[in-house]
Amino acid sequence: MVKVAVLGAAGGIGQPLSLLLKANPLVTELALFDIVNTPGVAADLSHINTPAKVTGYIGDEQLGDALKGAHVVVIPAGVPRKPGMTRDDLFNINAGIVKNLATGAAKHCPKAFVAVISNPVNSTVPIVAEVFKQHGVFDPKRIFGVTTLDIVRAATFVSEITGADVASTNVPVIGGHSGATILPILSSLSHSFTDAQRDALVQRIQYGGDEVVKAKNGAGSATLSMAYAGARFVSALLDASVLKKAGVKECTYIKTDVAAADGVEYFSTVVELGVDGVAVAHPLPSFSEHEKKLYAAAIAELKVNIQKGIDFVAKSAAL
Numbered sequence: 001m002v003k004v005a006v007l008g009a010a011g012g013i014g015q016p017l018s019l020l021l022k023a024n025p026l027v028t029e030l031a032l033f034d035i036v037n038t039p040g041v042a043a044d045l046s047h048i049n050t051p052a053k054v055t056g057y058i059g060d061e062q063l064g065d066a067l068k069g070a071h072v073v074v075i076p077a078g079v080p081r082k083p084g085m086t087r088d089d090l091f092n093i094n095a096g097i098v099k100n101l102a103t104g105a106a107k108h109c110p111k112a113f114v115a116v117i118s119n120p121v122n123s124t125v126p127i128v129a130e131v132f133k134q135h136g137v138f139d140p141k142r143i144f145g146v147t148t149l150d151i152v153r154a155a156t157f158v159s160e161i162t163g164a165d166v167a168s169t170n171v172p173v174i175g176g177h178s179g180a181t182i183l184p185i186l187s188s189l190s191h192s193f194t195d196a197q198r199d200a201l202v203q204r205i206q207y208g209g210d211e212v213v214k215a216k217n218g219a220g221s222a223t224l225s226m227a228y229a230g231a232r233f234v235s236a237l238l239d240a241s242v243l244k245k246a247g248v249k250e251c252t253y254i255k256t257d258v259a260a261a262d263g264v265e266y267f268s269t270v271v272e273l274g275v276d277g278v279a280v281a282h283p284l285p286s287f288s289e290h291e292k293k294l295y296a297a298a299i300a301e302l303k304v305n306i307q308k309g310i311d312f313v314a315k316s317a318a319l
């Protein structure tokens with residue numbers, strides 16, 4: 001039995017993500033949780049002739065049933081940005097939503113892999129971790145911030161410049177998931193970019209989310225490309241943990257000591273996935289002079305974002 005629970009399943013990301021997960025033959029049960037509309041989404045997806053049995057769960061009282069027995073919990077619940085907003089502007093609403101869902105996961109499926117999509121990821125992942133710690137079930141190998149969209153974008157934008165096949169273009173993107181914390185490692189590629197090309201690419205990868213937010217003009221942020229990226233990440237988790245495939249690697253934001261020397265305990269890095277989640281978190285790559293500056297800027301912002309998530313859980317525990 002491989003049960004995947006999607007929390008926020010009726011939303012802009014949740015629906016196409018659930019569709020892609022329904023198409024994954026490794027998934028045998030798909031639990032769709034939201035505060036609205038999941039019975040309809042579940043009925044619709046349930047007619048697709050793939051193995052997953054699909055069930056809709058609605059409202060807090062059904063959260064436990066949605067989560068019980070889950071192998072993977074994916075969380076795209078929460079509000080998206082509108083033009084002019086930063087991801088951090090979503091904190092006040094999304095922190096509470098993620099904390100509540102994480103509490104459900106800690107109680108009902110403490111061993112599940114938890115893949116957090118809700119923004120601001122730099123802070124929501126520490127929130128999930130702190131909630132799991134409070135319940136005495138925290139395992140840093142099992143909680144992930146989904147930064148796969150940055151990898152997907154980087155491959156697309158880089159291949160547009162290099163002309164290389166996009167499917168075989170792989171650009172590591174480390175750090176976090178917002179603006180200056182997004183750190184593409186262009187120096188790892190064999191192509192040599194001019195400084196102007198490099199600067200334009202870094203800018204586009206760091207602010208790719210804003211490109212979509214502007215184009216959607218108030219109707220939300222990336223949903224379809226995020227669903228694709230989220231499904232790719234879950235598929236990697238299942239390949240490693242269910243099929244026990246070796247060498248499955250994705251960049252993902254985890255609690256790790258790779259950047260601990262610089263004072264951050266959460267960082268997105270290249271991670272080799274295994275049956276228990278994180279098998280190997282790769283150390284920082286060797287940076288170009290330019291990347292050293294980007295890294296310093298990323299660290300400064302990450303520190304603030306991470307602390308904000310930790311403080312939020314501590315404050316609400318003290319109430």
Ligand SMILES: NC(=O)c1ccc[n+]([C@@H]2O[C@H](COP(=O)([O-])OP(=O)(O)OC[C@H]3O[C@@H](n4cnc5c(N)ncnc54)[C@H](O)[C@@H]3O)[C@@H](O)[C@H]2O)c1
Pocket residue numbers: 007008009010011012013014033034035036076077078079080081090094097100101116117118119120121146147148149150177220221222223226
């Ligand atoms: N990690 C990434 O790369 C990435 C990419 C795109 C979007 N996002 C983030 O994903 C989140 C969702 O974006 P979206 O476009 O799908 O938004 P959306 O508004 O279309 O959908 C969000 C869904 O969450 C549900 N929801 C709200 N409160 C809930 C709760 N307490 N429990 C369960 N469900 C709840 C809503 O009912 C809605 O169906 C946003 O925070 C957005 O910023 C992250």
Ligand SMILES: O=C(O)C[C@H](O)C(=O)O
Pocket residue numbers: 080081087119149208209210212213221222
């Ligand atoms: O930009 C956003 O707010 C959504 C998401 O984080 C993205 O990168 O597209």
